[in-house]
Amino acid sequence: MTKKILLSLAMIALVIASVTSATVAYFSDTATSAGNTFSAGTMEFRIARPGETNHRIFDISNLKPGQVVKGYLVVVNDSTAELDMKWKAWIPSFSDGVLDDVLEVRITMKPSEYTEYNAFTSAGYTLAGHEFVTQGWTSIHNLGVGNNILAWNYPCKEEGAGDPQPFRVDWAGVYKIEVRMQESAGNNYQGTSFTGDLNFYATQCENNL
Numbered sequence: 001m002t003k004k005i006l007l008s009l010a011m012i013a014l015v016i017a018s019v020t021s022a023t024v025a026y027f028s029d030t031a032t033s034a035g036n037t038f039s040a041g042t043m044e045f046r047i048a049r050p051g052e053t054n055h056r057i058f059d060i061s062n063l064k065p066g067q068v069v070k071g072y073l074v075v076v077n078d079s080t081a082e083l084d085m086k087w088k089a090w091i092p093s094f095s096d097g098v099l100d101d102v103l104e105v106r107i108t109m110k111p112s113e114y115t116e117y118n119a120f121t122s123a124g125y126t127l128a129g130h131e132f133v134t135q136g137w138t139s140i141h142n143l144g145v146g147n148n149i150l151a152w153n154y155p156c157k158e159e160g161a162g163d164p165q166p167f168r169v170d171w172a173g174v175y176k177i178e179v180r181m182q183e184s185a186g187n188n189y190q191g192t193s194f195t196g197d198l199n200f201y202a203t204q205c206e207n208n209l
Contacts, residue, residue: 041079041080041082042080043079043080043085043204044078045075045076045078045085045087045200046075046076046077047073047074047075048074048076055073057071057072057177057198058071060179064181065181065182065183066180066181066182066183067181068179068180070176070177070178070179071176071177072111072114072175072176072177073175073177074116074120074172074173074174074175075087075173075200076170076171076172077167077169077202078170079204081169082169083169083204083205084156084165084168084169084204085152085166085204085205086151086152086153086154086167086203087153087167087200087201087203088147088153088200088201089143089147089150089198089200089201090144090145090146090147090150090198090201091143091196091197091198092144092145092197094141094196098193098194099181099189099192099194100140100141100194100196102182102184102185103139103140103179103180103181103182103194104137104138104139104140104179104180104182105138105139105140105143105178105179106133106135106136106137106138106177106178106180107133107175107177107178108131108133108134108175108176108178109129109132109133109134109173109175109176110127110129110173110175111174111175112131113176114174114176117174120172124170125170125171125172126168126170126171126172127171127172127173127174128152128167128168128171129173134149134150135149135150137180143198150175152166152167154166156205156206157206166205167202
């Protein structure tokens, strides 16, 4: 009798152990987040006139001492969203003893007499800045590397209303560039010429606006 009782107790213990160690099942499901993609933006700084991709500002012959000629330069930020920028322009090289020695330049931003503003606003651009002379008459050599007369180099940060801002996406900047030959230019400048390519360098603003 004792053996049967002990055997029964052992079986009960085994049943309890098997019940407490049993695996509990739950409902489950799976889902997929497909096609995760990261695409880099593109920065595009462009010299533009309506309907044109290139912009030669000057092509002047028979320039005379004391004469002033003018042209218009338009730069636009065609970058993708939020790629605001700073930029500067320069003429990379000069040769001593030629016409550039007696050439002076004056630059006005957003000149009132410019006649093609509507073409840019109609295309969705915001006209940057306001009319003011950014630089009075100065030697064209100041457009050499390290120039300070044609640039948009405001700090890339937000301060308050009315503070200088970086060059925004979909902005268009219009500049009148006047060039004059000094009245004192002598006979040694007859028949000389100067050709200069205006180079631009744009860099994105820090992404902390």
